[in-house]
Amino acid sequence: MTKWDVIVIGGGAAGLSAAQMLGRARRRTLVLDTGSPRNRFADHMHGVLGNDGTRPADLVARGREELERYGVVLREAAVTRVDETEREVVVTLDDGSAEHARALVIATGISDELPPIPGIADHWGSGVLHCPYCHGWEVRDRNLGVLMVSPLQAHQAELVRQWSDDVVVFGTVEPAVRARLHARGVEIEETPVVEVLGDEQVTGVRLEDGRTVPMDALFTMGTPRPHDAFVAHLGLERSDTPVGSFLTVDPAGRTSSSRIWATGNVVAPMATVPVAMGAGSTTGAAVNWALVEEDAQEAVMASPRQFWNGRYAAQMWSGKPNHTLVDLVADLPPGRVLDIGCGEGADVIWLAQHGWEAVGVDISDNAVARAAEHAADAGVAARFVASEDLPAADVGGPFDLVTASFFHSPVDFDRIGILRRASELVASGGRLLVISHAAMPSWAPEGHDHPFPSPEAELTELALDDTAWTVERVETRTRPATAPDGTASELDDAVILLRREAD
Known part of the structure; x- marks a missing residue:
């Protein structure tokens, strides 16, 4: 089964423009079209820079040729239904087959429902x-x-x-408009029009009272009917306007669905060809960007190591050790220590400076390389290990102290499993110290709340053998901090300090 990056439904000016941007962005794109654009009744287009007087069919033909060089696939087919899942959209065609894509662009345009007056439909796009x-x-x-x-x-x-x-204006107009029209010499005829006259060309109109008014061309409007029935069951947000109900979209064409966009006349019935082309190009670029973001997020979520290497691509070094760790470790006799998730090495360097034989391990190669540089600059002997499999097989052991400070990650990884494995490296009589965030900082933006487990809940989740471990501290500690605006603040840390029973 082929899965496209994007399916574009509609091959008019908007749809082809969106597909062109997507093709040039190297997106696997399928355009489905029935070959019935709204402007097919007109012999020529005007007001289209560089294409003034071009036949609409010629513009479409050139656009199709251009798309082929970018690998865009065009297929003549009608769509009967669109369904979506969390990961894709499924487009069902009139032959019963289905196509799958990561995103959908609706560019199906509208039909103009014309006034039911004889002669209007015959001359629509030429004399009407x-x-x-x-x-x-x-x-x-x-x-x-x-x-x-x-x-x-x-x-x-x-x-x-x-x-x-x-x-000549045929119909009833409000007084203010009537005054303006009369002031400019426009005649107003309120007798209803019952027929538009002429064979190959419009020659006039017949009124209800039998009179004929000579005419070379007649302007009017139809009621726009958007071609979007195939998504009606999805419950996408719509906007009711004086001329009808249309899908609600943002400035780039995105609907209330994260995977469906709509552009051109299907959402903007008054848009001319160049406006529709511009909107289509904007939508195509927006869809590509949404997929770029999704590609990046999927790459990050697939590899914690890639994520943290990205985070540590630029230096995050503060030069300061964890305040809570310093407070809890200061009175312990120095020995061998392992720091899990050492980052750029601030805690490891402080421990080495205070007599500990210190080893740091982290999933990020960038962080470990920078930590080694900082240790060398500080003139301390500390060893750093990069490993995707924490706590890493070559860190040695046993250790008198194993620490893990703020060992959290937005990328899923086996945090508790890592801490359990790390606890196995604690020597007889040694300690395991886990320091975690207990709450979001006071300056966190509204709506960014994140529930952190209590230290008691963390201890329960660790599920260490209580006959082999003595609990020395399970508490929440407050430490001073500086908010981004430079003001003094405080942060809460969850602390678990356990001592392995001596053999």
Whole structure:
């Protein structure tokens, strides 16, 4: 089964633009299209920089050719249903087959539901027009009409006057708009239009009272019907507008689903070809970025070592040992010590400076290399080991003290199992010291709460043989800290200090 990075439904200006960005980003992309773009009724496009006067079909054909060089696959097919799981979207086609992808772009456009007046559908896109910017220049200075089918057309009625002095508005308009139209010499005819006349070209309109008004072109609007029924069952958020209900999207086209985007006329019915192309390109880039983030997160989650090497790619060294460790270890007689998750070595260096034969072990090669450099700079003898399998087979042992300070990770790893294995390296009469975060700092952003286990819960989870260990401390300790804004604060640490019974 092929799994695509992205499936684009719709091969018009928006869909092909999105696919182009994705193909250039080396995403495995499939475009599904039925070959029925909204502007197929028009002979030429206008207002499209570099393509003014180009046939819509020619633009699509060139776009398809361009996509082939980037490995984008185009297929003629209709989509009947889209389903999604946590990891993918499943697109069912009209032949019953299904395609799987990590993300979906809906660029299926709309249909214009035209007024039920004879002649309108016959001349739609040629003599019956909807966008003055797209077609006004071609009918400039001619006899133009505006058929009002909605109060929303007030803007269109005033706009058409820019292209001709001879304009008739058919329908009822509110007084303020009527005054503005009359002031610019626009005639208003309230008798209903019952037919658009003309064979190959529009020649006029017939009114309900039998009169005929000569006309070279007629502007009106249809009701936009978005082609998105195949996701209706998903319950995606929608926005109700004066012209209909459309999928709600953010500025880059993302819907309320994290894996589904929508772009072009299917969400913006008034968008012209260049606007749809720009929106499609924006959406394509946004989808690629979302997948880049997902790729990175999956790589991180798949390898704790990669994650921590990334965290330690830049120096995190503070030069200060853990305050709680210093306080608890200061009165212990020096011996051999192993620090699990040593990072850049601050605790190990402090221990070595105070007479301990110190070894540090960490999963990050970057951290261990930097720790060794810091130890050399400090002039202390300390050994550091990098190992993905903590506590590492070559750390030696037994140790008079095994420590693990703030041994937490956003990447899943067997923390308790590591601590249990580390406890086996404690010498007879030696100690195991585990220091953990007991709570988030007071300056943590709202909504970033994270539950940390109590020291008692940690001790229970460790499940060490209570006949072999004596509990010396299980407590929460408060230590001074400095908040990011430089003010004095405090942090709470959970402490477990155990002593192995002497043989």
